[in-house]
Amino acid sequence: MLRLRKRQTVRIISFAAAVLVLISAACVSGFLIASRYRSTIEHGYQMALSELSDYMTSIRSALEKGLYSNTNTSRLSLAAKLSSDCTGAKSALERLPVSADEAQQLQKFLSQTGDFSAGMINSAARGYEFSAQSRSSLEALSEYADRVAPIVEDLSARYGDGESALGVDESIDGGASVNARREFVLDADFSEINESFSSYPTLIYDGPFADSTLNRESIYLEGAAECEQSDARARAAEFLSVGEESLKPLEPIEGRLPAYAFSFGESGYITVTRRGCRVLEMSESHGDIAARLEYSSALERAADFLEKQGYKNMRESYYAINNNVCVINFAYVQDEVICYPDLIKVGVSLEDGRILSYSAENYLMNHCVRRVQPYLSPASARLSLSPYLTAGEPRLAVVPTEGGYEYLCYEFVCKGVDDEDILVYINCETGLEEQILILLKSENGELTV
Numbered sequence: 001m002l003r004l005r006k007r008q009t010v011r012i013i014s015f016a017a018a019v020l021v022l023i024s025a026a027c028v029s030g031f032l033i034a035s036r037y038r039s040t041i042e043h044g045y046q047m048a049l050s051e052l053s054d055y056m057t058s059i060r061s062a063l064e065k066g067l068y069s070n071t072n073t074s075r076l077s078l079a080a081k082l083s084s085d086c087t088g089a090k091s092a093l094e095r096l097p098v099s100a101d102e103a104q105q106l107q108k109f110l111s112q113t114g115d116f117s118a119g120m121i122n123s124a125a126r127g128y129e130f131s132a133q134s135r136s137s138l139e140a141l142s143e144y145a146d147r148v149a150p151i152v153e154d155l156s157a158r159y160g161d162g163e164s165a166l167g168v169d170e171s172i173d174g175g176a177s178v179n180a181r182r183e184f185v186l187d188a189d190f191s192e193i194n195e196s197f198s199s200y201p202t203l204i205y206d207g208p209f210a211d212s213t214l215n216r217e218s219i220y221l222e223g224a225a226e227c228e229q230s231d232a233r234a235r236a237a238e239f240l241s242v243g244e245e246s247l248k249p250l251e252p253i254e255g256r257l258p259a260y261a262f263s264f265g266e267s268g269y270i271t272v273t274r275r276g277c278r279v280l281e282m283s284e285s286h287g288d289i290a291a292r293l294e295y296s297s298a299l300e301r302a303a304d305f306l307e308k309q310g311y312k313n314m315r316e317s318y319y320a321i322n323n324n325v326c327v328i329n330f331a332y333v334q335d336e337v338i339c340y341p342d343l344i345k346v347g348v349s350l351e352d353g354r355i356l357s358y359s360a361e362n363y364l365m366n367h368c369v370r371r372v373q374p375y376l377s378p379a380s381a382r383l384s385l386s387p388y389l390t391a392g393e394p395r396l397a398v399v400p401t402e403g404g405y406e407y408l409c410y411e412f413v414c415k416g417v418d419d420e421d422i423l424v425y426i427n428c429e430t431g432l433e434e435q436i437l438i439l440l441k442s443e444n445g446e447l448t449v
Helices: 002-068 070-094 100-125 134-157 187-195 229-241 294-309 361-366 377-383
Strands: 169-171 179-183 258-263 268-273 278-281 314-320 326-334 336-347 357-360 394-402 404-417 423-425 432-440 445-448
Touching: 002 070, 002 134, 002 432, 070 100, 100 134, 100 187, 169 361, 179 294, 229 258, 229 268, 229 278, 278 361, 294 314, 294 326, 294 357, 314 336, 314 404, 336 361, 336 423, 377 404, 394 423, 404 432
Parallel strands: 336 394
Antiparallel strands: 169 179, 258 268, 268 278, 278 357, 314 326, 314 445, 326 336, 336 357, 394 404, 404 423, 423 432, 432 445
């Protein structure tokens, strides 16, 4: 009888231990699921804040360009962009963990700007002149955007590192959970948006028309012969000045420019087009880089490199320096006309002048011989400029559009009312403003928005 009781005791203890293990496993599993759920929510908040930052900067840029737009066609295009950006910004703001009271002022600004853009569209479509009252409203909205956009960018950078949480904070008063108080982390930051502002643009591009690959088949490689993988490997080895055995084949790339792909070094990557056997892009891995070279030395190294690769008549346009790598944009020049669709990017190490990156997609897609005889005179084109701009002598340029077209334009480098640098492109046939870009100059490069 005593032995049976011992067996029962052992069984009870074993059963209890098993239950305890199961409960512990369930708790751990639940904790992991909750942790993943919180991470997913946090990632969604960070994405919404990043989108809001991008939209606010785009709104700021469109408002400033609107101040210098001088034709209804240009204003119509800017107003449509402005309306779309306001809708996107409001959607991103609604997904953020911020109280309605603190978000109210920014929501009001976005609504007013959206309504104003709708009014601009309506007036431009009817051919009405841009009134002094409308310009005054545009200046007020632009001033507000100048102040709020950099603050939102700072928030995006602060919370985008993954170290700071955007989710709702909970605090407990007096040790009683019934007194739990939920606070929105962003409320204090949005109070700053409502009360004080500073000004600097956030969303930048690496030069005008840098990502302007037109949505069509390659013009330059049309009719070129197909090459084998062995030929592409030899071309890549020649480009890199390495032995073919150091290149390892990867999965070929399909798309508008089908290409063979190879890896080299620790994480280097190079692609060669299947048609025409031209190097499409290259990226070489690198560690920390010290800055020992000036931009002029990097420019000379990049220009010599392109010359050796057979690319003639290339002119540098804009550049950006990040992590001591200088990425320079080169555009093809035909009869002194700069052709922005034919763009090649070259990344140069400021430590030793090595070529660390290369991209010729725009050039390989668009390069061709163009008609570059303007219909309008420079004096006639100048009449389309805003009276608020002070313009220098123009030069001819071929510029692409998002719709897949190219236009021959006069490129005017202008000064705005606050001495900012503005680029205006006037169509050589119609006299319409095709592009207005704001040029940003800093120690890290020359960029446009």
